[in-house]
Amino acid sequence: MSIDYESCLISRLSRFVALTEAECAFVASMEKDERACRKGHPVVNIGDVSEGVTVLKSGWAVVKSGSAKGPSQILRIYLPGEVMGIAELGSSHANHQIVMLTDGTVCPFPRKGLAPLFNDYPRLAALLMSLSSLDQIALRHHANSLASMDAANKLKYWLLQLRSRLEVANVGLGNRFRVPFSQVEIGQAVGMTSIYVNKLLRKFVDEGDLEIERPYFRLLKREVWEHDCEFVNAFRDMDTSWFPDTVGEGKIGAADLSK
Structure with missing residues (x-):
């Protein structure tokens, strides 16, 4: 059969095991129903009936809070190759809104x-x-950074975690990566005003810690930031020892994906 080597989901999964x-x-079947979504388009609205999961085949999406009493917050970021809705499978209705941050393609898949x-x-x-478990651990580390760190380290931690997640998705390697967020949206993700985000980013650039060529950021002192923020990369050490055995030939690994 013909395998879609351009699938970000296959690429992401293949970082941890060689897929048969x-x-x-099966992954290809999850991505069969493709739907183009424009920037700003809601993928899921609060109260929608939960009918399954959605593969984000391309583009970026964010989970937003729906409070009418205050400004919107970005609770989570979805990257190409991630599956949206796994954490919500136990609920009959959506509790948060998912909105496209960029143009992209989504693939709904029924329960x-x-x-x-x-x-x-x-x-x-x-x-x-x-x-999904590692995603939840990463979210806890992010929540802890928001609660315990000063503003500069909150923003540093957010950028460090975004870089590590892009590396897992195979859509961002090294210290230079795409950040398709406005300063307002960054503020919604780290609990700051856009004015303060602008001030901190300028400070990082002036101090030689960061290089910005919109929409790309380059971390010039990543190791120093990781040490200062006590950064934990939740995706670095997955335990696959308990996984069930699989029988089959034609395994697809990282080397195959580079063809």
Whole structure:
């Protein structure tokens, strides 16, 4: 069969295990129903019936709070190759809004379609569950940074975590990566005003810590930032020792994805 080597989801999953042809075929089925979404378009609205998960095949999306009593907050960022809605599978209705941050492509996948994942591809199910777990750990570290750090380190931690997540998605390697956020949106993600975000970014640039060529940022002193912020990369050490065995040939690994 023909495997879509351009799939960000396959690329992301293959960083942790070598996928079989059958597992890749199942992932391809999750991405079969493609829908283009423009920047600012809601993928999910609060109160929508939860019908399944959605693969973000391309583009970026954010989860926004829906409080009418204050400014909107960005609670989570979704990157290309991530599966939106896994954490919400236990709820019958959406509790937060998901909005496209950039133009992109989404692939909705119904709940009933997930049954073969657990029955026929248990290792793939374990991998998706583990990635969802690491996402939750990363969110806790982000929440802790917001509660315990000063403004400069909050912003540094956010950029460090964004870089590490882009590396997992194979859409951002090294210290230079895309940040398609306005300063207002960065402020919504770290709990600051856009004016303060602007002040801090200028300070980082002036001190030689950061280089900005919109929409790209380059961390010039990443190791120093990681030490100062006590940064924890939640995606660096996944435990795959408990994963069920899989039988099959034609495994797809990182080397194959570079072809």
